[in-house]
Amino acid sequence: MKVAIMLYDGITALDAIGPYEVFATVEGMQVEFVAKNKGLIKLDSKMGYLHADLSFSEVPSADILVVPGCRPPNFKSPMNDEDTLHWIQQIHETTKWTTSVCNGSLILSTAGLLNGAEATSHWGSFDLLRSLGTIPTEERVVRQGKIVTAAGVSAGIDMALQLVAWEWGEDISKSVQLLLEYDPMPPFDAGSPKKAPAPMVEQLKMMLQELAKQEPKI
């Protein structure tokens, strides 16, 4: 089976590399990094690169599509790019699973794949997701038919492990989890807006909303 991970300038690296690492650990899986133009892909931090080995035109189909997210306002670039939206629509016709991580669901929604559907996203992007006609859902992994959306950044790891379990069974998913030693122990319990201190959530939400109003500079 083939996994296509879509890259674009301004992407959040962990959104792509979390699912990559899970899928690449499944025996026999082929994972491809794909972008509109192949070559180096600038990260949202402006402090490094990923690399697209293939361009859209070289990847007309995939069994699993992964659309990662990014820091606002970088999602506007792929959302406003007809070639990108068209490639997503085209490849979605061929997939067994179409997935997103973080606010990658904004891109899937703009491509028309989540009209009236439930989906998740980074917690800071729920209002935007709603404005696009998709119903934000406070779950870490949301499945609607063959479309699976994950919450912010690190949630792509959980999403990919869940998808591996659905597609190849519980034992393969557990083996991958063990090989990646994914026995998470964050030092604090502040990883969701329900758990973090309320003033911190408000402050970061305002910061993200301000960023979202800007134009991408990557």
Added chain:
Amino acid sequence: MKVAIMLYDGITALDAIGPYEVFATVEGMQVEFVAKNKGLIKLDSKMGYLHADLSFSEVPSADILVVPGCRPPNFKSPMNDEDTLHWIQQIHETTKWTTSVCNGSLILSTAGLLNGAEATSHWGSFDLLRSLGTIPTEERVVRQGKIVTAAGVSAGIDMALQLVAWEWGEDISKSVQLLLEYDPMPPFDAGSPKKAPAPMVEQLKMMLQELAKQEPKI
């Protein structure tokens, strides 16, 4: 403050990108990807690349050093490379924190930084770590003075969040955790050899030990 993430051909992408994403989310932090020779860095899966923006000679110092791991037997390449070991020793003299993820601790140990010290590693590399004169410790994050080692692959995220808390305080660490929505929910509880089914642990341990006997082919 400056974080240097050491890359090498055959690396595990998530070992590097987990800590990268945490550190890059701390305001004002400078993160650099460094390798013996700059340019594209082959991943252990042979299905993609990271990118080193700087070579060892361009990075004589750092506040935080991160040495990621890889699938066996790829750790042999940096362990047998004098330039790499020398750079690690040199930069360690300048750091406030020297860290490893997964079997990156084998490389730190070979560089002479963990003689008789306690450290962790991927659970499959404990025997090798012991044979190098380091004491394997079954904790997810192990601190010995300024050296901090993390367990396998995904543990680099927890290590970096812990280090951010030590260096910048609990609130900064919690903010980063919330921005990365690191509220992990793996579908199963099989992420450590203590928790996964015993036959699965034995089978994967044998597979990893067989791989470790081979020569790197990356």
